[in-house]
Amino acid sequence: MTATQIEIQLIAAVVAVACALPGVYLVLRGMALMSDAISHTVLLGIVLTFFAVQDLHSPLLLLGAAGMGVITVALVELLYTTRLVKQDAAIGLVFPALFSVAVILISRFARGVHLDVDAVLLGELAFAPFDRMMLLGLDLPKSLVWMGGILLLNLFFIGLFYKELKLATFDAGLAAVLGFSPVLLHYALMSLVSITAVGAFDAVGSVLVVALMVTPAAAAYLLTDQLRRMLGLSALIAAASAIGGYWLARALNANIAGSMATVTGIVFLFILLFAPQRGLVALAQRRTRQALEFGQTMLAIHLMQHEGRPEELIENRIDHLVEEVRWEPAFAAKVVRYAERNGAVLRQQEHLSLTDLGRTLAQQALVR
Numbered sequence: 001m002t003a004t005q006i007e008i009q010l011i012a013a014v015v016a017v018a019c020a021l022p023g024v025y026l027v028l029r030g031m032a033l034m035s036d037a038i039s040h041t042v043l044l045g046i047v048l049t050f051f052a053v054q055d056l057h058s059p060l061l062l063l064g065a066a067g068m069g070v071i072t073v074a075l076v077e078l079l080y081t082t083r084l085v086k087q088d089a090a091i092g093l094v095f096p097a098l099f100s101v102a103v104i105l106i107s108r109f110a111r112g113v114h115l116d117v118d119a120v121l122l123g124e125l126a127f128a129p130f131d132r133m134m135l136l137g138l139d140l141p142k143s144l145v146w147m148g149g150i151l152l153l154n155l156f157f158i159g160l161f162y163k164e165l166k167l168a169t170f171d172a173g174l175a176a177v178l179g180f181s182p183v184l185l186h187y188a189l190m191s192l193v194s195i196t197a198v199g200a201f202d203a204v205g206s207v208l209v210v211a212l213m214v215t216p217a218a219a220a221y222l223l224t225d226q227l228r229r230m231l232g233l234s235a236l237i238a239a240a241s242a243i244g245g246y247w248l249a250r251a252l253n254a255n256i257a258g259s260m261a262t263v264t265g266i267v268f269l270f271i272l273l274f275a276p277q278r279g280l281v282a283l284a285q286r287r288t289r290q291a292l293e294f295g296q297t298m299l300a301i302h303l304m305q306h307e308g309r310p311e312e313l314i315e316n317r318i319d320h321l322v323e324e325v326r327w328e329p330a331f332a333a334k335v336v337r338y339a340e341r342n343g344a345v346l347r348q349q350e351h352l353s354l355t356d357l358g359r360t361l362a363q364q365a366l367v368r
Contacts, residue, residue: 007129009246011144012260015200016212016238018151021158022193023213024234027221028169033088034190035213037076037095038069039197044102045069046198051105062198069194070187072098125204125246125256150199157192158231161185166227204257211261212238219268222275241267295335296344298325300362303345303354317350 026032045068049061072094079090128143135145158165164185168175172182193213200209220233244267245260252259273280302325306315314320321332336352339345344358354362 004129005246007141007144008125008256009243011128011141011147012125012204012242012246012256013239014144014147014151015204015208016216016242016260017235018147018154018196019200019209019212020216020234020238021151021154021231022189022196023217024220024227024231025165025169025189026193026213027217028227031087032214032218033091034073034076035193035197036210037072037091038190038194039201039209039213040095041072041098041102042066042069042194042198042201044098044105045071047102047105062195065198065201066191066194068098069197070191072194073187073190146199150196154192154196157188161188165189204260208257208261211264212242215261215264215268216241219264219271222271222278237267237271238264291331292335292338295327295331296339296342297361297365299335299339299352300344300354300358301365303352304359304362307354307359313351316352318347318352319350 023032023035026035042065045065046061048068049058049064052064053060075094075098076087076090079085079093080087085093129141131142132139133142133145134140164175164180167178168180168182168185175182175185196213197209200212204212216234216238217230219237220230223233224230241264242260245263246256248254248263249256249259271279274282276282299321302321303316309315315324318332318336321327321336322329325332327335336345336347339358340347342357343355344361346353346355
């Protein structure tokens, strides 16, 4: 593995983790679309700041872009507070308008600026190691330095305001009562999202910014309810997806950022299917088990009602359950097998009888 390949993977992992951390709070606040909006509208901030300073390498571009991200949030909040549109609709109204203004300004007044699908949407990580700078005597990729600094900023902010962010995220009303300012924290978080989006924009493009802010956090949310663990899992999933995306791009000779976004989607799909508690497979198994448990209780009640009576030989037959309880034959057979395995009923050919456990189960159900 060459030094360039290592640097590309390192940049990808740092970008992924830097995006994933604030993305956790966006997902928990139901504001995942805001990452899409900010990752597009920061372009207008870059364009306007470039017109003012006439320098593509000026650090003021970062400030201008981050400021535009905050303006985007403010405009969305302004529309939402009118109660005439919902939040997702407000986001959908604001960011296309601001992004289109940026494209128009570039096409009209900055035709020499390179603006195409690779530059804006997908980026090109393969070129990131060739744009370098000196830091503490080390020759490093500029993207790695910028995103490393942004990652440290995100870690510092989340670590410093962890309790306040947690409280404002889950109960903004209580946070206000306790003296915190949910609005101030909200705009500080959105400023952090803006800075992160701007830093990642040049290396990986807006598509991957959205994918890395939303998908790892959403996947981590399926795995845990604890915020600390969710932050850690989100960062781990993001870094693994970034590195996996690089190798997928090499195998397919495809765009690295697009491959990274694809891998994040594949990882999310896998977790969506197989998460221990919230995965679709686990949910299906839980519903099946609940249906069988309910059926077992119904069966126990039915058997107890006819136990010791003249009609017991007819009523407590398996084939009679289809008529009496109106179960499908296949479901009735499953319930009987489930009750047998649990020791709730005894089966003698087609006749069923309760055990002590089954009788207790029926009595408890009737008492409830």
